[in-house]
Amino acid sequence: MYLTRFRINTARREGRGLLGSPHRMHAAVNMSFPDLPAREGTGPRVLWRVDRNSAAEVLLFVVSPSRPDLTHLVEQAGWPAASESPGWQTYDYGSFLDRITAGSTWSFRLTANPVHSIRRKEGEPTKRTAHITARHQTAWLLDRQIDAGFTVAAKEPAARLLERGDEHQLVVRDKRDLQFAKASERRTVTLTAVTYDGRLTVTDPDVLRRTLTQGLGKAKAYGCGLMTLAPVR
The missing domain is CATH 3.30.70 (Alpha-Beta Plaits)
Incomplete structure (x- = not known):
């Protein structure tokens, strides 16, 4: 790799x-x-x-x-x-990747396409829809952390700026709503991309290595899904 x-x-x-x-x-x-x-x-x-x-x-x-x-x-x-x-x-x-071990702590950056499937009324097929608030975008990542081989580090209570929604060492920023033509299919693609910066602890090195090399979430062809790690400063 x-x-x-x-x-x-x-x-x-x-x-x-x-x-x-x-x-x-x-x-x-x-x-x-x-x-x-x-x-x-x-x-x-x-x-x-x-x-x-x-x-x-x-x-x-x-x-x-x-x-x-x-x-x-x-x-x-x-x-x-x-x-x-x-x-x-x-x-x-x-x-x-071979040096990643269980229990090690890293800073991380991830650009992802946080989406969920909704059904607006009974009997209607589900539709993939972007999360648009930082709270829901944060929840999207937290819902996937264990299956991706890591946990986002928690903040000490004294370091939290808010009573709720500020429990983790995680920042959601650089939200971009992208729209572009895909000529091969004669359609317009619309997606929301956000960047996560934070700190994580490795729970399963093999699973995390898979996340780092296969991506996390949707829209991988369009610049989403790549997580990178850096030593904690």
Whole structure:
């Protein structure tokens, strides 16, 4: 497994175009691999996420079973003449995954598509609908934590700012309502993406490794589902 980081040049029109269309970014990421792993089954897949750290620092992260070649992205949305380096960094992710142990604590970031299925009236088929409030988006993640191999760390009572809804070391931010055309199916795709920052404790290393390499939730093709870990500061 590999983890790749690429900084997007937001001053270039092509870079802004990719950021404005998850469908185009999905295609650009797929072009980084001569052979994509099958989306069916239970094996690792290609996952990606865009982190908007500031107006000038926008990073694309890709987790993949094989090493990618992002030359085309550098030419379209990077700094192709800035240095002799390839323009992206790829790391051995497998060795990092092997070091995850039960009971260890990590900071995490996840961009996800928190949705639920509702039926508006009796007899009507269910419809997938996005959670729109931070409280429901938080509950969506907490409902999945055990099955994903971790628990979100709790706050000490003295550190809580609210009487209810502030029990965990978790922040929900950067909510984006995305709408883009999918030309291959002649339809418009609408989805809500939110970013979670927090701290977790590993309960099942094997299950968490599966979460990190297969994604969490829906809309994985469109930049959702990728969770990454970092040492606790």
